[in-house]
Amino acid sequence: MNITQEQQGNLSTVVKITLEKDDYQPRLEKALKDYRRRVNLPGFRQGQVPMGIIKKRFGKSLLADEINGMLNETINGYINEQKLRVLGSPIPSENREEVANWDEPDRFEFFYDVALAPEFSVEIGPKTTFTYTKVGVSDKMIDEEMDNLRRRHGKLVDAEISSDKDMLLGDFVELDANDEIVEGGIMNRSTISIEFVKDEDTQKKLVGLKAEDHAVIDPRKVSTDERDLARMLGLEEGNTGHIQHNFRFNVKEIKSLEKAELNQELFNKVFGEGMVTSEEEMRAKLGEEFARMYAADCERLFKREIMKQLDDNLKIELPDELLKRFIMLTNEKPVTPEQLELEYPQYSRGLRWQLIENKLLSELEVKVEHDEVLEYVKGLIANNFKQYGIDVPEDEELKELAVNAMKKRDDLQKLYDDMYERKLLTAIREKAKIKEQELSFEEFVAFAQRG
Template sequence: MNIIKENVDDLNALLKVTVEKSDYQVKVDKALSDYRKKATTPGFRKGMVPMGIIKKQHGRTVLGDELNRLVSEGLYKYVAEQEFEILGNPLPKNDIEVQGDFDKPDTFVFTYEIGISPKVDVKITGKNNYEYTKVKVDKKLIDKQLEDLTRRYGKLISGKEIGEKDMVLGQFVELNEEGEILEGGIMNSSTISMEFIEDEQLKKEMIGKKAGDKVTVNPFSVSRGGKDTASMLGIEESELGNISEKFQLTINEVKIMEPAELNQELFDKLFGEGEVTSEKQMIEKVKADLVQMFEKDSEKILTRRISNDLIEKADIQLPEGFLKRWIIASQKEPTTMEQVDADFGNYARSLKWQLIQNSIFKNNDMKVDQEEAMNYTKSLLVNQYAQYGMPTPEDAELTKSAQQVLSNQKEAQQIYDMLAEEKLTKFFKETVKLDEKEVDYDEYVKIAQDSNA
């Protein structure tokens, strides 16, 4: 078998695969002989069917299978041995017919197209300068965190009237377009939280209402939609399309969250027994936890800034036509070119960033090995056990669980990607010049949500 590369341009090439009869004949003859031994054709004893009949029945299929195997293995080996790298996998060139006769098999020539990976060489040094955004952990933010913590560990008590953050227990009754109770309509008692109502006008109308008062509401405005709305009304999610947008809500009870007191009992619940013994220590601990919590987000913002900058400056060209055809060919479900075009910009950007990452790892002798992946997976499992309040198992059992996770190709890829991202972020922080800038929480959230920041 012989493979010849014909360049189309810098990013595209054709591979012409020539398969001689001597490459496949022995395997084809053996396969047909095996068919003959098992064949049960009327008029012939088992294993005695003439080879001519066997070839007529199975010859083309056996030949096709063997040619496909030979060509696939040959292409894989050829690409692995080359200095250039390809994107995706070789694709049969649809507008060039296979040379060869399956009825009189001899020499076959197959033509494949490949997309060649562009050469990317990215160097990061201390001369690279990037803003490192940090959140200003001020009194306002600490007070907000303290309020959230005391509410989380507080208790519900009955209230006289509805406030901005209260829970409302009431009965929902479906109304018709005239605002009258719909005969045979939905009737269900449920709970809503004032905090999650985004309709400000409705929220304003409900504040101050007491038990026994009635208010007309759109059920979608007092819930989070989908399953939450269906659960609130006591129906199946599939029924939501048929319900009225007017419901009478009769308020049965108002529940107020009474915050927990800042005392030793709360300190122990939050930080462990005796770790914090005063309100001042709690505030210091909360501040330190906030700083640590936002550090991960700041690192993600930094990495995003750097990736945006590098992608723009690298000006990487891709074999777009080939990649689109390869995406369509590799999908399990039928996919149109229009569908591929719609999301190709995101795909191309992701691919460019991957090429840049590979260059950074190569230029700085960085890698993710199996031992690191194993230890990282074990640390993730330990955190998962802690999250559910479960004791960490012995190392042998933990290692076995990590091996099971890494045996799943999809999960293993996620682990390696996460670990690679951590290494990359660490490299950036240690290498580039950081211009630290503190902003208040609201501005920080806007920056974090802005993909171009």
């Protein structure tokens, strides 16, 4: 056996593997014997089929299996031995023709194109500046959340005249094309929350009503979808296709939401006994919760902007044509050339970012130990208990819960990835200059969506 490579510039190489008959013959003979022992053919007892028949009927496919196995072992071993930094996996060469006579096998020669990762370095120091974007928590956001909490903990009371925030209880009565009541038609008692009616004309019809008043409305304009329409009219799901005309809605009751007072009772319900004692403390607490809520999004955006900035500065080159061919040959689902051209820029950017991240982890000497992940998971579990107002278990029980959570391989890998990312961003903060910018929530969303 002989294996050599021929460098094709800095980003690819061609690996040539030569197999002599002596290299594969012992494996082939063993495969033939094993197959003969297992195979069942009519007219022969198991294990007694003549070897000549085995070779004639199955020899070529068994040879192909053994050759493929040897090629995979050989090229993977060679890549490890030569410490080649490979992108994707080797693929049959496009420009070199293999030497292979499967009918009269002797010497085989195979050629593989191998995409190589580019060489580059990343320098991060005091002169390197990255921008950290955070969400500014506005008075408007806090006002709206306080209003939501007061509504959530409020109570329904009777009202004389309906307003745009009220709920109506009444009877839906089916009408014909002339808005006359259909004899024996649909009649069902249900509710309408005026606040959630999107059609302005319909909403106007429902405001200013008293008990025993009525409005003629299109039921589809007061329901969210066909399922909701069926529930509202008392029909079986999927049985609403025949609904073509208006309904009369006879108002029986009007319910208005009376918001909860900003007092200690509300503070205790929202934050726990005695945790907040004034409106000012409530506003401050909500501000902290908003900041916590957006912290993970800010971190993700911070990493994205670091990668974009480094990618723009480094201008890393990839063996694009070879990678495109690799995708065409190995993708699980067939890819058309048009699809490939459309999606390749995103694929190549993701690959460059992964290379940059790996280089940063290496150069900044970021490592994650098992015990660190365990403590991280314990912290996540403890926060979940706190979030639901449950006492955090003792350390030993917390550790047991964390160990169980780490048993699934996919979950464990994600936890390691999270820890690597957190430690990488910490290392970057220690090395580089970080400039902060604050955006409104709307500006932040728009900035994040730019990609």
